[in-house]
Every structure is written in structure tokens, then in C-alpha cells.
Amino acid sequence: xxxxxxxxxxxxxxxxxxxxxxxxxxLPAYAPAYREYAYVSNGKSNTVSVIDLRTFxxxxxxxxxxxxxxxxxxxxKNEIYVVNxxxxxVSVIDxxxxxxxxxxxxxxxxxxxxxxxxxKRAYVANSGSAxVSVIDLxxxxxxxxxxxxxxxxxxxxxxxxxxxxxxxxxxxTVSVIDxKLLRVRSTLTVCQQPEDIAIMPDSSKxxxxxxxxxxxxxxxxxxxxxxxxxxxxxVLALMDVGRTPVSxxxxxxxxxxxxxxxxxxxxxxxxxxxxxxxxSTLIGxxxxxxxxxxxxxxxxxxxxxxxxxxxxxxxxxxxxxxLSVGSHPDGLALSQDENYLLVLDxxxxxxxxxxxxxxxxxxxxxxSLLTMIPVGVQPNGxxxxxxxxxxxxxx
Numbered sequence: 001x002x003x004x005x006x007x008x009x010x011x012x013x014x015x016x017x018x019x020x021x022x023x024x025x026x027l028p029a030y031a032p033a034y035r036e037y038a039y040v041s042n043g044k045s046n047t048v049s050v051i052d053l054r055t056f057x058x059x060x061x062x063x064x065x066x067x068x069x070x071x072x073x074x075x076x077k078n079e080i081y082v083v084n085x086x087x088x089x090v091s092v093i094d095x096x097x098x099x100x101x102x103x104x105x106x107x108x109x110x111x112x113x114x115x116x117x118x119x120k121r122a123y124v125a126n127s128g129s130a131x132v133s134v135i136d137l138x139x140x141x142x143x144x145x146x147x148x149x150x151x152x153x154x155x156x157x158x159x160x161x162x163x164x165x166x167x168x169x170x171x172x173t174v175s176v177i178d179x180k181l182l183r184v185r186s187t188l189t190v191c192q193q194p195e196d197i198a199i200m201p202d203s204s205k206x207x208x209x210x211x212x213x214x215x216x217x218x219x220x221x222x223x224x225x226x227x228x229x230x231x232x233x234x235v236l237a238l239m240d241v242g243r244t245p246v247s248x249x250x251x252x253x254x255x256x257x258x259x260x261x262x263x264x265x266x267x268x269x270x271x272x273x274x275x276x277x278x279x280s281t282l283i284g285x286x287x288x289x290x291x292x293x294x295x296x297x298x299x300x301x302x303x304x305x306x307x308x309x310x311x312x313x314x315x316x317x318x319x320x321x322x323l324s325v326g327s328h329p330d331g332l333a334l335s336q337d338e339n340y341l342l343v344l345d346x347x348x349x350x351x352x353x354x355x356x357x358x359x360x361x362x363x364x365x366x367x368s369l370l371t372m373i374p375v376g377v378q379p380n381g382x383x384x385x386x387x388x389x390x391x392x393x394x395x
Contacts, residue, residue: 028337030054036386037095038333038342039080040351041068042376048082048091049351049375050098051342053335053384056353056371060098064091070112071381074137076119078387081137083110083124090124092140095385102140106133112154116161121179123164125152132166132175134182144182148175153195158203163221165206167194174208174219176233186233190217198248198257200272205236207257207270209245216241216248216259216268218275237275241268249290249299251314258299260287267301267312283310283319291332291341300341302329309343309354311367321365325352326372331379336386340370344379351375351382 030036036053046066052059065084068091072081078095083106090113092102108128115122115137122135131145132155150170157164157179164177174194176186192212199206199221208217218236242261245268249258256278257270265285269278284303287310291300299312302325309329311321326345329352333342343352355370 031388033389034386035095035389036336036384037098038351038382038384039071039073039082039093040344040375040379041071041082041381042349043067043069043085043378043380045376045378046084047376048080048093049379051351051373051375053340053386056340056373058373058375061376062093062098062100064093064100065089065103069380070110070124071383072113072115072122073383073385074115074119075117078385079137080383080385081113081115081122083113085109085111088126090122090135095387096389104135104140104142106135106142107131107145114155114157114164116157116179117159118161121157121161123155123157125155125166127151127153127169130168130170132164132177134179146175146177146182146184148177148184149173149187154197156197156199156206158199158206158221159201160203163199163203165197165199165208165219165221167197167208169193169195172210172212174206174217176219176221185222188219188233188235190219190235191215191238196245196247198250200250201252201254205272207248207250207272209248209259211244211246211262214241214243214245214261215239216245216257216270218272239270239275239277241270241277242266242280247289249292251292251296252294253296255296256314258290258292260290260301262286262288262304265303265305267299279317281312281317281319283312284308284322288330289332291334293334293338300332302332302343304328304330304346307345309341321367323354323365323367323369325354326350331382333382333384335384341367342382342384344382345372346379348372349375349377349379351379 038051066086070083080093107126149168166175191210242264244263259268285305326348328347331344
């Protein structure tokens with residue numbers, strides 16, 4: 001009798017919980033051929049975790065090289081590229097099959113990879129060999145290795161594909177590569193320990209964060225236009241920001257640049273047209289990455305030291321929410337519809353998924369925790385890929 005009463009009481013409760021759970025997780029109806037995945041490089045597991053963003057479940061774990069770090073998606077075809085720092089190579093993943101289809105050798109200690117907008121080339125800065133490997137993604141071969149400065153950390157290609165900007169942490173310089181000729185056309189002395197790079201949408205300027213001197217360098221690029229005239233590569237300004245700027249996020253229209261100041265617990269806003277620091281706002285303990293929505297209305301910043309993500313309203317100019325996530329959040333990504341924020345929890349080894357929705361009555365915010373998905377050990381990078389099977393990539 002007690003068992004019967006227990007079942008009679010439990011079933012309605014479970015039904016209620018189930019309805020609430022699936023109601024909160026209500027997802028769009030997707031076309032049968034539609035796919036959307038998040039790819040996470042796991043530095044200490046030598047794997048890439050594939051998360052199905054239609055169901056928010058772990059779909060597959062793909063073995064890659066040793067110590068995978070940087071990861072990027074091809075905007076023109078359904079491929080993902082993973083830099084393996086320990087094995088000095090790049091794994092090519094077919095996103096339709098979610099399997100490695102090629103491995104391309106590069107030089108010593110690569111960390112990041114950037115792909116040109118036309119999807120034909122990739123650039124890998126090899127920190128241990130002071131050069132940049134240029135990869136032909138159609139033939140999956142290295143076209144050449146361009147000698148740059150000491151300890152290059154990042155190579156970023158401009159939107160027009162003509163220029164590659166390389167930050168050399170070891171000698172506080174920036175190498176500017178002519179992508180057509182595959183040679184360095186300028187070497188510019190900037191601020192101390194340059195790291196992250198952002199390039200304007202019109203390819204006219206680049207910005208480089210210097211963690212060692214708490215500055216951001218603004219550079220004019222030869223292939224772009226400044227004041228209506230072609231110019232050579234040169235330093236335009238060195239702007240003082242907060243302590244230890246570690247990453248940059250550019251608004252889609254290029255009007256403002258957001259700087260994560262790790263040791264100041266703040267973000268700095270730079271007016272890109274005038275090269276002036278407009279404001280600085282406390283955002284959370286040790287911010288590491290920032291992400292701006294396509295409509296430039298919201299900024300998300302991961303706070304590595306306080307296990308949270310800050311939501312900043314760009315129009316209002318203030319933080320509107322702080323969301324708890326897993327341990328030591330770092331990389332960020334948005335789903336294709338931007339209704340889901342994915343947060344890499346580097347110490348916890350998982351991905352926190354935050355849902356943006358219309359709040360119910362008395363709810364304090366439009367954001368809620370949807371789920372936390374276990375991945376590998378020490379997740380480093382994350383990228384989202386949406387596409388139709390057998391068709392062109394959406395981005």
C-alpha cells in the first residue's frame with residue numbers, strides 16, 4: 001500500500017517536473033538537413049568535443065593531435081581546423097562526418113589559426129620557430145613559411161585577404177605580411193608583449209593589445225584606406241587602457257573596440273575612428289574574453305576570476321546582469337540565432353549554456369542557465385558551425 005501511495009504521489013510530480021524541464025528547453029523546429037555544432041578543443045585530452053546545438057547534447061568526441069589549442073571554422077565549406085601545439089600540426093575535421101580527414105604539418109609550437117573570408121587559406125603563427133605557416137585549404141598543403149619576429153602569438157588575416165598581421169610577443173613588434181607575395185612588407189615596433197589582434201572591417205587599420213605595457217596599438221595598413229588615401233603600414237597611436245589587456249572584441253560595424261583588462265577587472269571602450277579611449281567600466285574579476293552580438297546591442301564578457309559572465313548593454317553603457325557559470329570561464333561563442341551563449345569553463349571541463357528568452361512575470365532577467373555539458377580536460381577554444389548537409393556553410 002505504501003508503495004502504491006508513493007507511486008500515486010510521485011507520478012504527478014515527475015510529470016510536472018518533466019513539463020517544466022522540456023518547456024524551458026523548448027527548441028526551434030529545424031529542417032531535416034540542418035546541422036549546428038559547437039566544436040571545443042580539449043588541451044589535455046587531445047580531443048575535440050562536438051556539441052549538437054539542436055539538442056544541446058554531446059554528439060561526438062574526436063581524437064586529434066597533441067595539446068589542441070586554437071580552433072577555427074571555414075566560412076565557405078563545412079570544415080573545422082584545430083591547431084595541435086604539442087604535435088606541431090593542424091587537424092582538418094569534416095563537419096558533415098565529424099571526423100578528421102587530413103593532418104597538415106606546420107612548425108614549432110603553433111597556438112592559433114585564422115581563416116581568410118574566401119575560405120581558401122589559413123594562417124598559423126608558430127611561436128617556437130618564429131614564422132607563420134600559410135596553408136592552401138583546397139589542396140591541404142603548406143604554401144610557405146614566412147619568417148617573422150620572436151615568439152609570434154597570433155596571425156590575423158584582413159577581410160580583403162591582402163594582409164596578415166602578426167603579433168610577436170618576444171620582441172614587442174608586429175609583422176605585416178603581404179598575403180599575395182608571402183613576405184613581410186613591414187615590421188613595426190609597438191608596445192610590450194603584443195598579443196590579440198583586431199582588424200577593421202574595411203581592412204584599413206589593425207589594433208593590437210599589449211599585455212606587458214597596458215596599451216593598445218593602432219596601426220594603419222597599406223592595403224586599406226585612411227583619410228581617403230592609400231598609406232603605408234605605420235603606428236598611428238598607443239592608447240593607455242587598464243592593466244594587462246588580454247583580448248579585443250570589435251563591434252560588427254567597426255565603430256568601437258572593447259578591451260578586456262585582466263588585472264583591472266574592467267573593459268575599456270575605444271573609439272576606432274579617433275583612436276581614443278572613451279570609457280572604462282568594471283565588469284568582473286579578471287575578464288578574459290568579450291563577444292558582441294551582430295546588432296551591437298549586447299556585450300558578453302567572461303570573468304575568469306569570479307566564475308561568471310557579465311552582460312553589458314552597449315546602448316545603455318552599463319552592465320545589466322552577472323550570470324554564474326562554471327570554474328574559470330574563458331572562451332565564448334553564440335549560437336547561430338544568438339539565443340544561446342556558450343561558455344568554456346576551463347577548470348571544470350564543461351560548457352555552460354545560457355539561454356536568452358522573454359522573462360516570465362517576476363523573473364529578474366531574460367537570461368537563464370539551460371544546461372552544463374561535460375567536455376574534455378582543459379578546454380581551450382570553441383567555435384560554432386551551422387550548415388545544411390551537402391550544401392554551403394552558413395558561417
